[in-house]
Amino acid sequence: MIRVAVAKGYLLGKTAEIFAQLGVQFAEPITETRQLQITDTSGRYTFILVRPWDVPVFVANGAADIGVVGEDVLAEQQPNVARLLDLRFGDCQLVLAGLHPSDAVKPYSRVATKYPRLTEAYFQTKHCPVSVVKLYGSIESAPVTGLAEYIVDLTATGATLKANGLHCLDTLLESTALLIANPVRLRFLHSDIDALVARISPLL
Amino acid sequence: MLSGDDYTGCGGRGDAMITPGELQDITPVQWDQQQAVQSIILDTLRAHGYQPVSTPLLEYASMIVNAMPNARNRSLVQLVDRDHIMVLRPDHTVPIARLVGMHMRNKTGPIRLCYVGPIYYRDDAGACVEQSQIGVELIGESPDADADVLLILTQVLDALQLSDWLIDVGHVDTMASGLDYRYSGIPARGAAALTDAPEALQSVIQACNHPKIVPNRAVVNDVTYYTGIVFEAMVPTWGGVIATGGRYDGLLAQFGPDRPAVGFCLNMNAIMAVLP
Structure with a gap:
């Protein structure tokens, strides 16, 4: 059996669609279940439903064998996991945004983000000292409330940025969903995971 | 003169009741459990002629970094002693190579050494972590001895009664450069990994002739x-x-005469966690 860590929401829906094409069925609709672990009718896959930021934690520690997670989360956490496949859904960008268009970031500005590592690395390459304010959500509120002058956040369509009066100033990272694996579990399940990747690839 | 209060960190009520970072005490019950497991391993190693040695917890940072250029400052636990930067040893193999260069320079024939003790590094959050290790170094033997060392590892794993263990073997000349297989595919494991494999890897797999010792290009x-x-x-x-x-x-x-060497170490933290 292969244990798959997936975040509830959009990524779970898309992942379940791909597995459905492989004939993997669940007794109840997986996107609506209240269970946190759900095994398919054949008993070959158990989906473990977790928060997006916890997918690499489950996989890196071997509590899940494989997982589906955005490249943005991997880039920020740099977990010890193998990257198996670009699943080519969940496209989004990690962007720098502020209240005024084409504003050069002033040194010693404050930048609110869920991605402190990537944000610090970005401003280091720009030789621009900033102070990073770590938030866990509603990042777009930071500039208008005066918490920070800028934000670094994930956006798919730009609609939330626009709705909060923010302008995209630069793109730090283009992200899609990736299939990842625990390097040790990949040894124990080598042929099973290899076969799974070979069946998923043509569907993308 | 400094009093105890001057050493109080930012913990407010004082740091008397906590240990730094991820460092842990060992209570009497844990000590007995660890000693029992260590004895099983050391008995197996000594039965093969490996003699215990010990090196200092502190080494000069320059020595460690010269020998392990990718030991990142971030992951080393450093301190300053007088005018030297020191590190808590992040590894046993480099200090033992130094020990052999200093004290066993003129010894002829193979040298079989084993060790027990902690190594230190910082985790991703920057906390100091102690990992207890037991290992062996076989110095002065060519790759013909690789299979012998691998088979000693199998005996240790069997002596610990760990079930379902595997050993994957790669070679520096053909291994994957990282864990990103998106463009290359998942590296071959098993017989397929032996195609175009270096002679040294082919012969060690053949010499081991053990069903649980498997070639793998993904060993990083x-x-x-x-x-x-x-x-x-x-x-x-x-x-x-x-x-x-x-x-x-x-x-x-x-550190001394150029001698070939091979060795392994066991992560005792992991072994204590997985033993029933």
Whole structure:
């Protein structure tokens, strides 16, 4: 059996669609279940439903064998996991945004983000000292409330940025969903995971 | 003069009741459990002629970084002693290579050494972590001895009654450079990994002739001193490797006569966690 860590929401829906094409069925609709672990009718896959930021934690520690997670989360956490496949859904960008268009970031500005590592690395390459304010959500509120002058956040369509009066100033990272694996579990399940990747690839 | 209060950190009520970072005490019950497991391993190693040695907890940072250029400042636990930067040893192999260069320079024939003790590094959050290790170094033998060392590791894993362990063996000349398989595909494991494999890897797999010792191109070498085979032992109930090892033919020359060498170490933290 292969244990798959997936975040509830959009990524779970898309992942379940791909597995459905492989004939993997669940007794109840997986996107609506209240269970946190759900095994398919054949008993070959158990989906473990977790928060997006916890997918690499489950996989890196071997509590899940494989997982589906955005490249943005991997880039920020740099977990010890193998990257198996670009699943080519969940496209989004990690962007720098502020209240005024084409504003050069002033040194010693404050930048609110869920991605402190990537944000610090970005401003280091720009030789621009900033102070990073770590938030866990509603990042777009930071500039208008005066918490920070800028934000670094994930956006798919730009609609939330626009709705909060923010302008995209630069793109730090283009992200899609990736299939990842625990390097040790990949040894124990080598042929099973290899076969799974070979069946998923043509569907993308 | 400094009083105890001057050493109080930012904990407010004082740091008397906590240990730094991820460092842990060992209580009497844990001590007995660890000693019992260590004895099983050491008895197996000593039965093969490996003699215990010990090196200091502190080493000069320059010595460690010269021998392990990728030991990042971020992951080393450093301190300043007078005018020297010191590190808590992040590894046993480099200090033992130094020990051999200093004290066993004129010894002829193979040298079989084993060790027990902690190593230190910082985790991703920057906390100091102690990992207890037991390992062996076989110095002065060519790659013909690689299989002997691998088979000693199998005896240790069997003596611990770990079930379902595996050992994957790679070679520095053909291993994947990282863990990104998106463009290359998942590296071959088993018979397929032997196609175009270096002679040294082919012959060690053949010499071991053990169903649980399997060639794998995915074995990643993040220790820069390895020059030949690199191997990892795993069990199904632990998400990381429980033992690692490899051949390091260039390291001894940094401290004395140029001698080939091979060794492995067991992560005792992981082993204590997976044993029933």
